[in-house]
Amino acid sequence: MRHSLRLAGLTLALATGLTSLAHADDKDTIEYRQHIMKSLNAQSAILGQIVSGAIPEDNLVQHLDVLALLASTALKSFEPKVQGGEAKPEVWNDWGDFSKRMQEFATKTQEASKIAHTQGGQAALANMLDVLSCKSCHDVYRAEKKK
């Protein structure tokens, strides 16, 4: 974060009170959920690297905790009905199914985090990978843009 951004943001916050600033314009709303999804993607890739033995598992429990925390934030970021980015209209047209799947994702990753702390990261991974699939939701709700 740049110094100027931080100062501007803090001054704004002090002047108006952050809780009153709940209105996000469309660009910010889309960027927010993209930041979350990019983080989820990177953390999933790390878990894939650990599962395949490509990197050591030293940080496995921390990455499982991060995944669970990110999963807990994701649904909220889609609540504003703002189309754009890679989200298909089905996200809001089939909100019941979408939000159910997102909540399951949050629940399953939270369970994995708990298992990691009690039985170790490998036990958590084995339990989680049976039930989680990024692709099953992305196939329905994401229109991936080719980079």
Added chain:
Amino acid sequence: MRHSLRLAGLTLALATGLTSLAHADDKDTIEYRQHIMKSLNAQSAILGQIVSGAIPEDNLVQHLDVLALLASTALKSFEPKVQGGEAKPEVWNDWGDFSKRMQEFATKTQEASKIAHTQGGQAALANMLDVLSCKSCHDVYRAEKKK
């Protein structure tokens, strides 16, 4: 994660025992720290959005927790002396300074996470933004590639 990757990884893990698979080749080592840095970048951007009032602060405490967890993983990902990506050679040539700064980053974000849980997210942000600057380390240790 694709199903085939998961199965292949798990089978491999069961066959050999993951703890023996600590050797990462250079590409994996570089990708691992890039995944962490991308996640850190996205989470910093989210905090910037919250500070400036661009998005609601509903998930602020979770994002502070994620930042602290990611910061705790970052130093380990640079321990293998594998040059490449956007890391300058100074990372390993000045390891004493680099690792000290990384540890400070982990400590400060962990403190912020604790403050968030006791005094609230806004108190944590105000305390953290005074002392943290991504740029101060990136100027010395990162050679950013233009996208």
